[in-house]
Amino acid sequence: MEIKRRDFLRLFGGVSGALLIDGCGLDEVFDLPANMIEKAKKGAGIEAWSSTICSLCPGGCGIQVRMIDGIPVSVKGNRFYPVNLGGMCPLGINALHELYNPDRAKTPLRRSGDRGSGKWEPVTWDDALKTVSEKLATVRKEGKSHQVGFLGYNERGLMREHISRFMRAFGSPNYYQFSLTQNDTVAYQLLQGQSQVPAYDILNAKLIMSFGANFLEGGYSPVYHTKLYSHHQDRNTRFVQIESRMSLTGANADRWVPVRPGTYGALALGIAYVLIREELYDKEFVKNRTFGFEDWVDRFGGKHTGFKSDVLGNYYPERASQITGVPSATILELARELGNTRPSVVLGDGGAVANTNGTFALMAVHSLNALLGNIERGGGVLFIDQPPVQKHAMVSEDPVARTGNHQTPIAQPDEIAFPMTDFSIESFAQHVLAERPYPLRILFLYRGNALFQSLNHDDLVNALKKIDLIVSFDSVINETSEYADLILPDHTFLEKWDEVSNVPSVGFTHVGIQHPVIQPLHDTRHTGDVLIELARRVGGTVGAAFPLNTYEEEIKFRMKGVYLSGEGAVATQGVRQLWLDYLQQRGWQIGRYASFEEFWDRLLEHGGWWNPIRKKKSSSEVFRTPSGKFEFYSQTLKASVDRLVAKAGAPRSSQNLDLVLNRLNISARGDSVFLPHHEPVSYEEDKPLYLIPFHVLPNPDGQAANLPMMQEMFGYTARRFWSSWVEIHPETAAQYAIAEDSWVWVETSVGRLKVQAKLSHAIVPNVIAIPFGLGHTSYGRYAKGHGVNPHSIIRNLYDLISGKAAFEATKAKITLAS
Template sequence: MELNMKNLVKWTAFNRRNFIKLAIGGAAGIHMTPLPWKLMDDSAIWTQTWPWIPVPPRGEFINVKSVCQLCSGGCGIEVRKVDERAVKIEGRTDFPVNPGGVCPMGAGGLQLLYDETIRFTGPMLRVGPRGAGKYKEISWDEALSELTGRISALRKQNRPEALAAVDGNREGTTTSVLVQRFLEACGSPNYVRMPGAEDTYAIANRLMMGTEAPMAYDLENSDFILSFGCGLIEGWGTPGRMLHAWGMWNQNPSNKKVRVVQIEPRASNTASKADKWIAPFPGTEGALALGLAHVIIKEKLFDISFATNHAFGFSDWTSPEGKAHPGFSTVVLQRYSPGSVSKITGVDPAEIVSLARAFAKAKAPVALCGKGKGDMSGSVLEFMAVQSLNALVGNINKPGGVLLYDPLPFSPLPEVVKDGVASEGLKKPRLDLAGSSSYPFTRSLINNFTETVLKSQESPVDVLLVFAANPAYSYPHTGPVSYALQKIPYIVSFSPYLDETALIADLVLPDHTYLEKREDVVWPSTLQYPVCAISTPVVKPVYNTRQSGDVLIRMAQAIGGSVGASFPWKGFEEPLKARVKGLYEAGGGTTVYKENLPPWKRLKDRVVVETEYTSFDDMWQKVTANGFWYRPSHEFKRWETLFKTSSGKFEFYSTSLESAIEALAKGKDPKKAMERFGIAADRDEAFLPHFEKPGTGAGNDKYPLLLMPYELINLSSGWLPTPPYLQKTLFDDQVRKKDSFADMNPETAALYRLKQGDSILVESRRGRVPARVNLSEGVMPGVVFLAMGLGHKGYGEPIRDKGANPGEIVDSGKDPISGQTVWWETRVRVAKV
């Protein structure tokens, strides 16, 4: 057969049913065997033979409670110590996030503390070529003098905007607040964040509900969970919470009260263990959601009261100018029938009808989205389509549904003191264009930031500060990102680890690891009640490192003037404590966890929260001792005042998006403005949740396959290294020696005459990476799957040079509404070597 896109699509459609049938059986068989548990036992035996394994001396056993910060989950941990050495990490049973559970990364965290092959031992000044890893250790006074001198020089030159920062700390944490504050005080608008699914949630929520409040899913009180790609047991949300919830849902398999349906093109652990797995073509999940909406509306299974009284744009309507507009229901009924959606997604029409009925008839159904762990940004239109399902069944701000909250009521820090230099610098446009008329809903765009640097004849950034981020590795496409970083004259990394970005930095000011410092975790990801967790230093710093918040305070005070006046504190704990005081003043919280009455039950049963502290000092002592403050209560429904949209209702028809298009059009025909937002739909459909065909990439005939990176719970795919112990938990068909495996359907491989274990090159128009073939019935035909978290050039053995990083070849297109990078549109080809 001639291998081109037309034949491949025809062949893919022909074989899809067989793929589904075979995949479910094969994947379920693998994951239901005792093989993973045997492997864990082998791993324990294997690691005991390593010669460098530390053996702590005899001493006093101590348990210290703290909070894990290896992802946004904020799980409670208890660390066992022998005298001053930490020897074990396990989950806390008295913590309101993860009652007793901890994920593999959390359990392996001690290696990120003690492994000297992956950590900086003190401040480092580069002495060799960039990327060579040649540094000399200097004193903290020398390091801070070097950096503050450069920043002061920019301000004296009236170029404060040439200072920029990339921040990977969770938004809302005190360290993140101080990073933003430092740039504002200096006079730079160029603060950018590492993106993720939460940024896409924020935009979709703003367009439909008028708020960017955190996504809060009351999963423990739901009876039907419809997951569009979320790796529920692979690190999505809060891993400890999700693993515990999954166990709770499956306590009695013969009488299950919760049904989980997983929608994704690969037989992940979540898909294999779900009650049902549906595999649409990648990038068509939004169309599938709208196909479900069609059935729910046609069969009148939707919540009529919510749609009529608390939603705008569901039914046909007339504008104040007298223009008639078709509503969401009309458009969906006309354009997203099961037959039409089946042609887009490859999902059988009968399957769409059956799933829609089951979802709508459940008592407390909830639809989720965000691929993998949620570290990857998503499609705004897809998120809007999925959120429309929650609105259709009226399960917004109800038990078991999507809950809306105001942000945590932290006390604001004093207003930043700005001199004339800072005020003028802050008037300059952002390099990433976030918040401009081109990207009005997006707060930060690191892809635009690096593009601007790369395209400029001279770098507009002179000094770049990098906090808790590794964009040279973890952001697609890594090639241009690395080239852009190389153009910046001076890079400062605050990473404690020898990551790829730190290894091209000119100066390293290493932070403590999470086990060595006090830090706040603000509202763990997707949790359905507000939590502020505060970690406790478990051990004294192992090396000559400093908390980044303390370093920022020192830097500001060394610069002096208005910058120093904006940082009046002696140390990091002062602004942290000042912000937490707002929680006390707001009232209604507690620092006590009752194991016999978990928070999700208290929430549903509306149990009154009893506050046990009598003053702020009393509360602070309890928060730092117990490690958390939380408020397991919620005012359900209140739809009359809940939504902050211009209509005051949930908006199927987004007036915010309409206003943005009109502003960009500037009174002219909005068609070009709509095209700028990537909207090909006509105006009636443009501002409703709808499906836009994904970009197909360049040269489909030349690159006939689709690349899908995927995440694993036992591999770090962000800025942190993977603990070496976890390397042994990988299967031999995921990574062997130094080779990654690319998952391919057997019939896709047959087109290339490939067999199990063959060495190949996976190539996009951006580059190529080596891999070996893993034949799997659990992956969709026509798609190549590569695991994220491998292929490091930084750190030490056994992490470095192990496997391939798919980010190197991702063809980083943009989501048209948000401008954020998309991960699922890269066309590739494979060749045997």
């Protein structure tokens, strides 16, 4: 039953400070069961608060939900949960919009028209599960279990392991995750052998230099980083933000340095030049804990150029300035400040990695941390311990599963591209289209929206059309799930159990417990429970892979390991790092509980567990490389290229090496290939302007476009609401007779978009920027038909090392619209 949001809140004595909006003629409504509305009409009753974890973005913030007579009416931050300490972003504050969204899928749905037609009919859960399980059983009976795929989104911790366990027991190697942060760890793998995104000890650093990392507005946990940033003045910390368009982080920095798109790595190497030339680097760390800094000789007597020689020979400030557009005097200032301020830490993300040269750019950025010697040191770069959760035994595979799991994954690159990853959405789409190395017959979709976020829309649509059965687990139908055959609706996060652990870039070990604050409002089910049910219906070793009956039991099973470890503490008032450290040094524990049940009750009451005390790591744990050191010269990348050369033909053939490097979009030759270096981006010469998409806090990945308040806040910095715009420097605008609010066409070789112009000095001349997040063609009444999607006109290009999309590798022209 639909009710206007303002009327709903007035039933509880007012709007409690909430904003009332009336955007674009759409009157915001909540959709609740009739009995809840009738209960609310009786007036305010018993108040209670329930702690859980928000999952509207990857940030993992602790929240508290205000309940009146069991009805959620408002949300606030949990001030004792260590990730956000009471802070919240606009998304979390508006969590009730997701719970009461009128466009939720309220029951299982079966497609009744062509794929993409938006025509559905309701079906019972039993009928839907029967259809899916019978299809799964048929595939297994035919010995083709590997022809089933699972495309997830940002799931971590238990949910990731849960899906992986289902797929392994079933017998398919085709479980993938697609998101805008996909393959973020490749540079760290090449330099340190680390497969996780590091954390940065911002609180204890005296200087933070960020190459494109908009950590106050995007990334993994903006609220966590905002809390750290809030201490910068009293701790005399300086922030330097380097980027092509001034982000929220840039606006709050002590210094913003504009840089030409695609040249972040060259700037980092220009700074490295000064650090090395003026001996401002940590000589002891570099000598004892790095490989490939000086020129060196291999075991066969071959001479190799080191990072020092390569940088001093190629990246002097004047050349770096020519490449980047940053004055050489500025490069000198940045390097000297970095080298003379300790501890300092350097971050890279955003524009630094969103290009065809992103891997080498991030390698260059991270190499500055090695020069400063601040890896695994206070105020530097940290790699976080995994929580001591209890895990099930390995899956027992029957012959069908063993055979299926040994098949080549369908998304695995079978040519030269993407050597450092087992998945890119591009290789997935092309291989499904070509049925190479086999057809994909069943695909599960879990959350996410690959069609909206990816670049090659048409090929992905055609790939989806080739799959016999697509099953989507989500709460609202979006552009991707429009091509499903069945919608098996999941709960919203306020209705479900989950575990949210070790959010990337957060500087301590933690586990948040998400639990239902209200029973499901509609005929929805937890995807974790549905997978258990499907496994049981398939039977045999697939069913036996899940010994517990529910996903809730799985969470409790995992947390018994945390309980038994005696480490860390439940996140409660007064439990801070210094106190935990004091107790640990004396062999004491913060919490001794009479039973696991008491520990579990405390977890649910307070939201989760954390352990800020990091275990001391050996050098081999910090540097999991062939040399056991930080590798300026990446032997991992060298081995990968050698394998590709051998695959192409004779291993020692220089022609084959050139073929491989050209296919990988690498113009460097010799040892420079395996060192951090600048790779020029191949822009189209006939287009005068660089086009970059950017992300805003209320809707960073497009997933919040179905929440009306987020549409109202979308352009809060530009005073644009429910619509898109293009930002352009006044000097550039004058060249094209463009004024503020002019309607313009932004045109690339892929297509064109019509938007209004926003003149801004906070962008590099000859660069234009369009926010990402709007332009939906599906996803409910509040999302559909508002704004434009800049990804729809960006060239289908990738970093051919990591597989990340090159969102900033497109140039455009701009003209006034008639």
